Amino acid sequence: MSPAEAAIRIEELTAELNEYNYQYYVLANPSISDYDFDQKLKELEELERLFPQFLDADSPTQKVGGDITQRFNTVRHRWPMLSLSNTYSEQELRDFDARVRRAIGDDFEYVCELKFDGLSISLTYENGVLKRAVTRGDGVQGDDVTANVRTIKKIPNRLRTEGYPELFEIRGEIFMHRPAFQRLNNERIENGEMAYANPRNFAAGTIKLQDSAEVARRPLDCFLYFLNADNRNRLFKNHWESLEAVKSWGFHVCEHTALCANIDEALAFIAKWEKERHDLSYDIDGIVIKVNDYGQQEELGFTAKSPRWSISYKYKAEQVETVFQSVSYQVGRTGAVTPVANLKPVLLAGTTVKRASLHNANEIARLDLREGDTVFVEKGGEIIPKVMGVNMLKRSPDALPIVYPLSCPECSTLLVRKAGEAVHYCPNDEGCPPQIVGRMQHFISRKAMDIEGMGDETIETFYRQGLLRNIIDIYALQDKQDILIGLERFGQKSIDNMLAGIEKSKEKPFEKVLFALGIRYVGETVARKLALHFKNIDVLAAASKAEIEMVHEIGERIAESVTEYFANDIHREQIERLKQHGLKLAVEEKVTKRLGDALEGKSFVISGVFEQFSREELTAIIESHGGKLLSSISGKLDYLVAGDKMGPSKLAKAEKLRIPIISEKELLQLIANN
Template sequence: MSVDIQAKIEELTRELNEYNYQYYVLAQPSISDYDFDHKLKELEALEIQYPEFRDPNSPTLKVGGDITQRFNTVRHKWPMMSLGNTYNEQELKDFDGRVRKVVGDQVQYVAELKFDGLSISISYENGKLVQAVTRGDGTQGDEVTNNVKTIRSIPHQLRKGNYPPSFDIRGEIFMHKSAFLRLNKEREDNGEQTYANPRNFASGTIKLQDSGEVAKRPLDCFLYFLYCDNRNKLFHDHWHSIEEVKSWGFPVCEHSKLCNSIDEVLEFIHYWDDARHKLTYEIDGIVIKVNDFAQQEELGFTAKSPRWAISYKFKAERVETILNSISYQVGRTGAVTPVANLKPVLLAGTTVKRASLHNANEIARLDLHEHDTVFVEKGGEIIPKIIGANVEKRPEGTKAFEYPSTCPECGTPLIREEGEAVHYCPNEDGCKPQIVGKLQHFIGRKMMDIQGLGDETIETFYKLGLIRKIADIYTLIDRKDELVGIERFGQKSIDNMLNGIEQSKNKPFEKVLFALGIRHIGETVAKKLAQHFKNIEAIKNSSVDEILSVQDIGLRIADSIHAYLTNPEHWEEIEKLKSLGLQFEIEEKEIQLAGDSLSGKTFLISGVFADYSREELTELIEAHGGKMLSSISSKLNYLVAGDKMGPSKLAKAEKLQIPMISEAQLLSMINE
């Protein structure tokens, strides 16, 4: 039973991380919002019941998304977190109940339209736009300042106003429907690939490297949240901060509403569920935020979302069309994904030709037959999904689709491991999509981050026979003459690429381990393995049980890495990479604290403070050896209490007799 549960958790984790990458990086989502959220909630429920099997890199703990290789990476001063989603009104009422339990019954909400675009964070210094950064992975994103400056609605210099000397403002970049249809038609006429929806077009545009080309595409923006130091001294609530932001010259949506109850929020939702079709831009729901900033701070955050905000998503549109065929795609891990090829049909303003079917279980569940008439909907109005077949229109004598038993690329018999829904091609060293996919994975930003070498170049080099294995990438340094003359590959490009390959040899061991593309080994797992074993030989010489002893490593991960490193062909490749100068042992670094006056003590911060933000107090505590806890329990030594602390935390702290100290008392403890 536990093995099945662990396998299910690992399968959902892998699927959701891949969907996040497709949505945020490639701007090519392959699953509807509704289905993604359903899978995410299923994973959350399993992790709560079986926390021992939770992956430290679980999508329930982080914001989806990633960063492209083409822009400077910038760390957000204030993380760009995602919102929890719901599709039913009872869950909104439950959200209201949770809020009132923490902060009391005097609650106002701000209801805002949920724009279907690209999240952006824009920084201003003394009223001047100095930087614009995409959401990225929530912690850091791509700097796209020059591109954002081409958007006419975003001010480069603010008019005079009572704005702070330094602040960040968050918003959404989008494209109006009419501009999307016109530009997509131009692309189609020119034989270029069209975009699935305005959101993808806006995302693709803002990540173009030529800001002159960006300026030709009519993007727009709404801004909706302000961050600055000591914000509570300027404003008491979100509503008044947005009113003030509008007076500074920022584009703010006129359709937001201040609500005094959850019933007023529901009225707002009912109105816009119908009225959204009259807007010139796409929205896919409504965002609800607690208005009072002090109450927001009291409610706090989960690992990935604020507890003071939630989004309500509208139901998807549905149409009928004909299922022409099913094709199968092979990914870098060997996973075979079925794709439905449809008779083109207009759905939510775009023409739909394909839909993902996920796996064999989905095909069997839908009982799909050749030339079926199928119901298709766009969950979240983005990705088409087949939700069933109209059996009354099924032609007589048609056969049910059967999942292939061999790989559609190389003909190898497919395998399906116990507890998994996905079929795999085991021919990882001889199946083209897997070979190319692993090479592309290796050069990725979170892996070896090889500048000047992209996915298309990997494809070209593979076709030309220049590379077949990872080590071949590093032999290109000594094969410069073979690269000269390749179409669209000039001397400067070659020099930049070879320099990037050489520089990648300095990447630390955990990056190299992640880059190898070992199945089930994500970024966090690679880091834990590297820190525990210190070098690749120690991992190779360890038994499965010894690998299992590493925190958060499950049986499937342990089996996978043990099988990979004990494969003679894989180890031969690793030895080649070592001889070429790649790092296969960890470089230990000594961590230095500012002091140890809080060593051995645990803290929790609640409320609003006069001289420090909660983030600054957290940094001070950790810098002096203290440890932060996420909730009040018997393990807590001190509750650092500020103004407007929630009644529920106060009651629990008093019941457990937790010492409550002020900001001044904490500083005194540090100074001692």
């Protein structure tokens, strides 16, 4: 390759890898496999070695991760979070072992650990108290996500034992167990929200949420695996001793860790977990090997971006070939039509796979999928197998392309696809059987109305019998006991329990009822925000799209969906009938304990994210001192209480109207002064 050709290729690889890094570290949405990324990175490293005149200090080979997201405070790491060199080859592991032996001799041990597929985190403790949690970021600095990390149950906010340094940092990996991912991802799909590809993406997306209350509702876990402290070498001789110590301090350390006398034992550990990794409840993508002794680690030192005393062996995602037979189209409760590939059964990652996700019409077009194709199917970190590509060498010359249906496979209604969206929808929400049944099943679910004595099968049975056609009919079952008792498998006791559960559901608060209605994109968190802001269903139903968008963290897509829902006469009629049945369609205002009248006669709007208090706490503080909360900025407003990341439109409007803008600290001072 000539220097000119090398320069062009280096520029191409640099641009590609920077984009992949951005998608992985910042967006938590990788678009390339780890193996393919590493191969491109190795190609770039080799070209930079052969043509050093083109090596740029900003090259991906010189960086650990991606950029820093702009939504959190950026914190510099006390000890840089370097990445590890990767290999997929046994020979390269033996080469690594040979380099170590040349440097420090033959008297050393390895510690082998599972390489968790999650989000790297650095935790700083002072006097046994968690002070800061920072993401890897670019290795030099990362995002301060302390408030979110404090909600993870396996991470202690305060240590209960003794023996730890006054100041230390411990590193680990935040992840989500596969069963939790499956359950939460299904909920997102049912709510019409974009599904996450795998647990790693879901964990990373969760830890970057602005609402720590929502983070707390998602079951994240964390393994800790590396200690940093100024006097670490005086406390412990080696890494293994430090792991045993941090376990005794109360940290969650993975039990699948091994002390190995040589590289052959390390390779045996790798082989064992390549077979058994699918038995774990969480994803791993390889094994990390570390020289155990701290003194020997120091002697081996570091390269510009990784330690010379550690390396990671990465497993390739399992991929198999099989025959694509047909496409099935599933209709969810929100009307979303999801294509699924039906496959010739094949063994993959320890299970027999018959179906694989195709996501949407765009994915079918990207694959250029045709009837009878031989396809590559991969599981990797994903729960549902995915069709990765087509073996063109085995394609029949007369294979017909897949034509996405124009009408709903369940009710024959013409499908719609909004601009900018990848998913096709059936708009016949009141006449399409899967939508009707799915919406009722969502209504009675645990996180919605939580009706005891009713389950998904009960809903399906009652729908087939003509007893239920919409959520209103659930509250009319009380008058149909004579029909119910005649149904198979429904005794008097089960009927009584079900009717009692229906009656008890009327006690559910407004936010639960709003979530239970099944409005597209309105999940639990959005329902709670809308309920608290608009206070009752009538005000919300009358709100314009612009007014709904003014609610904190409610975007255009959600606002449009809500206004479309309430513009439907059928939905409005259902709301009126729910009122007649006694459901709570307004927030029950709590009586605020009056602490003073320092803010009497003053009006406030709260906007942004705050350091000391939540928005709900600030609301309580203002109301308990006589102040009044307004929902929007106008000339009548006395103060705008502004936090971090406040919407620019609100700020501009307040400045234009010359409304005083104060911080949470200034609010407290205002109360104290009066």
